[in-house]
Amino acid sequence: MREQDFISRIRTAVHTRNKPLIKGIGDDCAVIDYTKQTFLLLTADSLAEGVHFKRKYFRPAEIGARAMAVNISDICAMGGVPRYALVSVGFDKKEKQPFIDAVYKGMLDYAENYGIDIIGGDTIGSKSFFLSITLIGEIEKKRVMLRGGARAGDSIYVTGLLGDSYAGLKVLNKKSRDNLKPFEYLPVKKHILPLPRYMEGRMLSQSGLVNACIDISDGLAIDAGNIAAESGKGAVIYWDRLPVSVSAQKVASGFGALRRRGLRTAVYSGQKQEEKV
């Protein structure tokens, strides 16, 4: 079952009724009425061994840091400030204590940098290691950026270079981190620890200029499609205007995947089409 299908099924099955709930499933975070001026933002993201990372190329502290970073990123995509985290960790009874301590230390240090308090969680036995984090943040009511606010004529912007993280993953699946070429450092670094767009999220939300925002995790086409679908609009993306780093291009050409030119992608409510222009 594809994750997107599963989420659609859940969304259809779920009925909400608590009055303070502003936004449930279907955005980067759920939104709940909080103080007079602010909303609470709530998000949950997990990291599982073998699926999201391999120990072969992730250091333990990086696993903890990344699990926290991807959650922070969801809060930032709505313009908010992260505050509290609950952390569930699953590991085998035979797991070595220094590994778990190092994962936790990486997570705590990372959370500390963003002023996040770890306020609870759970440890469970599990055949393979996973970290499941629920992060709670706060946002001024007038400033929250949702997926569904895009209007006709809006321009699409991204806050960084596209494809580096995936290029990094391709490199890591092929070779050791001790043996990287200079142009491989940046993609690998971005895959290991993506930088949450904290200042960007705050500045964009405070500017009042942004109608819709999303945390790209499944690629630009899918996530622009999510904005389009939530907003009841379409979107056109021009391949030749995408910001792609020289590093990512070099990695891609090394894998025989040349950057396609002369193509544009039209995204209508999550349906991707390609046309020659």
Place this chain on the structure above:
Amino acid sequence: MREQDFISRIRTAVHTRNKPLIKGIGDDCAVIDYTKQTFLLLTADSLAEGVHFKRKYFRPAEIGARAMAVNISDICAMGGVPRYALVSVGFDKKEKQPFIDAVYKGMLDYAENYGIDIIGGDTIGSKSFFLSITLIGEIEKKRVMLRGGARAGDSIYVTGLLGDSYAGLKVLNKKSRDNLKPFEYLPVKKHILPLPRYMEGRMLSQSGLVNACIDISDGLAIDAGNIAAESGKGAVIYWDRLPVSVSAQKVASGFGALRRRGLRTAVYSGQKQEEKV
């Protein structure tokens, strides 16, 4: 590594600083300042296949219901009302869709009965199936029941019969559910789906008569020890006054474990001692 040791390590390593945080790690729920009159309660509890349940004796809907029930129970232990849940689910790509749908339906129906909105979550690939739920509730500020409030001279009460759930697990590990003796039904039912003490929690918190409260999950001795430790007090438990069902006694005697009499257990700051009286 034992869970208790791990939690102690985390607790020592964690520094909190967000001002609205009333209570972090160390109680059934974390407590955050919410409205003028109320606190938010936050808890996270997970259920993993092979560790917390086996498909052999759990029906899919019961897995979902139980995962929700154990979280609701934490909110009830502080006297609160459950409101919102974020659900992370991990399963193998080859997992059958009807199984996952049934688990989810069990969880949603159960949540619905308690007026809980599912507001978000995450699905991840995982070698073994797990459900990790973060539940958020609400409680009147003056009425919250913490672990640390016990005073010298307090009596200890439980809201139900002790040991049934464990007796049920022993039965389930030995035989099929289609083949139970009459006295085995109750223990098995209580193991499959423990009943959160919703009304009890509300009534006890509203009464203003309760100084400390806890959700028993690790057995009375350990959890009375947790109250004692958090309150800086000791506790004495008399074996012969424990409420144990006839069913649990029958199951226990079938396993050669006779109920011990003439013993009392003294719990001082989590240290268990037994003395003859």
